[in-house]
Amino acid sequence: MDEIVVSILKMLVAGAICWINFVIIDTYFGLPEQPGVLGAKMIGEKVKDIGGNLHGGYFMGNIVCSPDASAGTLLASIMNYLMGVEGGLITALLVWIGNRLCADPGYAGTIGALTITAIISLLKPIIEPKYFVAGMVLAIFTIQGLDHKHASLLLGKIAKKMNRGE
């Protein structure tokens, strides 16, 4: 019983680390500022229609339309679980290629993959990479699945604080 509680706690901590990692990096590299493609613009406007924040909506749309730090974090966690640090390097390469195919310069995705690789290799003795995979799925769920309106309001607030989007 104790083991289950400990692993759930580890998963939640890993999820919080992943959440902070990808939200900070995506916001810093300007995801809330402008929609990269038409699909992201549509999603941003739809989120605004249901009472959310336009810039938070652009953030969510950009995440859907190209592999940014969110996808980089998830894929790097999986590759770290499979191969260790080298997996993180392969992820950065593949995410950059995916970014360029999606008309995105690729800063957020590659740097997100590299930072989570560094974090995972630092925390490996305490929290194993498998918890980061589960934690990242939870972290994306809080942004894209749970409540679009409030998630976009929160993302808009963070964007405003970091001077990305009004």
Added chain:
Amino acid sequence: MQILILYLVSLITSIVVAALLKMPLIQKSRPIRFSFETSILFPTPILALGIEAIFRNLFGDYITLAFFAGLFGALLSKYSDKIFGEP
């Protein structure tokens, strides 16, 4: 230790080849976060390390392969606009 040397070889090769190809040290257009230009510092070293990781896991530890990984990384970075199309 030997693995570290392989990665260093590919890293240095990529930077040298990128400099020989006359790529800028850092993106010229501002703001950098929306710039599609490629430079010596981004993404060349990241591509070279990724290619080296793939080569090492597929074929084994060879210093020649590390050199080629650096070369391919620099070329991929330099000609990314031609490969992926200009934005």
